Amino acid sequence: MAAFKVNGKNVCPEKNQKLLRFLRDELRLTSVKDGCSEGACGACTVIIDGKTCKACVPDTDSLSGREIITVEGLTEWERQVYTYAYGKAGAVQCGFCIPGMVMCTKALLDENMEPTDDEIRYALRNNYCRCTGYVKIMDAVRLAAKILKKGEIPDDGDPNWTIGNRVARIDVAEKVLGTGKYPDDFYLDGMLYGSALRSRYARARVLSIDTSKAKELPGVEAVVTAADIPGENKIGHLKHDQYTLIPVGGLVHYLGDAVALVAAKDRETVEKAKKLIKVDYEVLPHVHTIEEAAALDAPKVFDEEESNVCAHKHISRGNAEEAIRNSKYVISHHFETPWTEHA
Ligand code: FES
Ligand code: FES
Structure with missing residues (x-):
């Protein structure tokens, strides 16, 4: 087994596993977020020997002698700087991507205190933010660079909560430092792990689902399909037309539609059980766009x-025909609005 350092402490995982799983599940360093588990989103970014790395990619056995830093390993000064800079720039919304962004910021500024915009973009190129966008995150990086160079955080006094003033969001520190808890960050004694088996096709009819082998696997506590849901198996915001779980005979509508749920004692067993569920599909022509x-x-x-x-909705108010007849100019056009419009 490989021995390496995490935030200055020597560690030696007992089994080979993805670094992300080791950091989160064993060391409980939950600033390292699991956004995709497959190297696509950057939420799990840590620094290994000075360079950023997505923690969901390397196996722990490959890390012998390496030094890993997570947001939990920042110095007090770095914590203050990044919290101030990200808060001041308004760069934090849900915050899920932010610890990964902070690690990219640190890796960049540790080497280059005066990065150009292109260098900042390059440093953040592998990290997705679904809600803030990138402009303010770049502002945060520039501001952090300025503060680190000056060695002093501006004193903005007490926040001014009157209209027209900007204030940092109140939960900015926990989001920048990764101490805020998202559902995936809770670990309870004896808890089970769950996951959905999702459709392999974007449009197909489910012909049969056989969960018997998965249920027999030691460590599996439950395998649930639509047949186990009492009452209505449909949900939806505008219309109850989406299956909670696709039943036998039902259509899947996209690759993410859930067909079955598995609960088991650990993640490995969940994934093994999912592979043992046999689903027969009749693959149907896909419909890709509204026009199609x-x-x-x-x-x-x-x-x-x-x-x-x-749905079809016709709205008219007052006597539209008369108003049009009496208008000097009439413009006809096709207008589109979102479903929910407030005009
Ligand atoms: S969780 Fe590692 S890149 Fe998304
Ligand atoms: S702040 Fe929500 S994903 Fe970036």
């Missing part, structure tokens, strides 16, 4: 519905 769905001969996206039109 609106075509006269389009396959029905929801086969319980009469057509692919979700």
